[in-house]
Amino acid sequence: MNSRWAVWILALATALCVYAPGGKAQEASRNEAIYQYKGADREQKLVEAARKEGSLTLYTSLATSESRPLAQAFEEKYGIKVTLWRSTSDKVVQRAVTEARGGRYAVDVVETNGPEMEMLAREKLLAHFESPHIADLPASARPAHGLWVTDRLNFFVVAYNTNLVKKDELPEQYEGFLDPKWQGRIGLEATDVEWMATIIKERGRDKGEAFFRKLAAMRPDVRKGHMLLSEMVGAGEVPVALTVYNSEIESISRRGGPVAWKPVQPVVGRPQGIGVMRNAPSPHAALLFADFVLSHEGQEFFHSVGRIPASESVKTNLKNFPYVMVDPATVLDEHDEWYGLWNELFITR
Template structure:
């Protein structure tokens, strides 16, 4: 009996020691795991990545809402999971659907998304809804200035460069326009195309002229003399250039034209500098339920994923890893301006370009 009581006391003592050890570990080990999203987001110590990785592994998963094409987002999330062992649940929709879903859920107190990934204006809209968390990251210093917002609620991870493309069987490379007014040349009558929602591109071009009025007059003259074939979707438009149905499109995404060219299609692209470019990026939810994993994914997209994006034809924003080619000048469209002036330019695009096609 004495031995049994001793064993029991020993067991109770051992359990108390174990409990004390667990309390001690709980105070030290979780580090970031029990911190608030605000604490995590502003921490920029030398061990930031180490802490994020440890916390993310404890969380084990995260959810991303994205408008990125399926193949592109899968390439990123698969690589992230392979490196860190963290599962990524993906919900994908259009930028508009993403905004609607995110805002509706947040107002209802449902916080499913840990990360939002979409175009710059969409992320700026989420910022104005106070749905994104300001983040402080040493990696921001590696990015092009236009990718980092002054409020730090989101960051640009890649650019869609809006170039022109032409069918090499129908258009001689030596004849492609060198300036915007070259598009007024009669040789382009009935040969030009444009995407149906590129109002922000038109705004960027208009602002190259000495006055807004002169820029708008350029587009009015272009439409009335040479005409513009308006098509919905940049991928469709690029394919129509390859088929010859649209000999020259004023607006395509450079990466898509380059992909078709690499596949042997009779397509080439050119740009009139500075080339208008749209920024896409990532923001961490201010209500993220997996904050460490969310911040870790943002870091991943600014670093490791840049090579994945470049391989898939996007222009990286991390200039330390992928400097722009010599002589290339980009005009990154300001997402705030698109939100603030979007209605004005949508109306002008509708009146000058779209209505003339009806």
């Protein structure tokens, strides 16, 4: 079992003890009133109260090279200190759940992968919040329960080494990689179960599963870590990778690496989300930070560092193609089925 799902089981096992009766329920209720305020003086009241709080704590899986400058931009604009803790998405969830189980509410905002945000939502650690910038997001950016919001996107695209492969050699559809000429030239990331599940659902179960069984028979080079796989493409060790994030290829390309990417269909997108904590110790600062990230300014920051902003107010060629989104709820609810198939096809073969 991978670490993401071990964390999910931990969360389920501790659900009953996370919210024992006590004073924290009153704190949560007070915070929710703050999060949902829509008055005309909202921004003024929010900034004034946030400055009195003076600081906020952010847990995120966004790379420190990007999350630190984002936090600094917020600090410079509002004079409010951001205490940043960065780790992998599973550890972000684990820390938040463990602290809540112990009655310690230290974090104000969480920003990480959509499925992990959904875990926190199901554990009732997040609160519904309003922001004027949500209007700039696509309708799919907010789950029906409203407990987190998509702030950026990751797209699984095909990356290739430009010294070894020409763009016009690449197929338009993933099925084109079943051509024998790709034998020994393609790679996959070892944990991309969501990518497979989404394509099978998009293609239909019979057709989709048949494609992946044929792909497995091609014996692609399976490597763990999207950045590692991207760097291997740049080094020429894997000429073509079928599941890398286009933002990471953009980063390597900016550094002069011989890499490029193509949105081979169907492109699968995965939401990255932001949420405010139900028991945040600095709720005004938490909401102000969420506002900042979702604002045009915050979304332009993501774009400037090669990340893909969710907001439709920012124009970018990083998402200028048809795509289908991963459903975080499905990732959790149907995990055993899809993980079992992926493991059979690509891991234990």
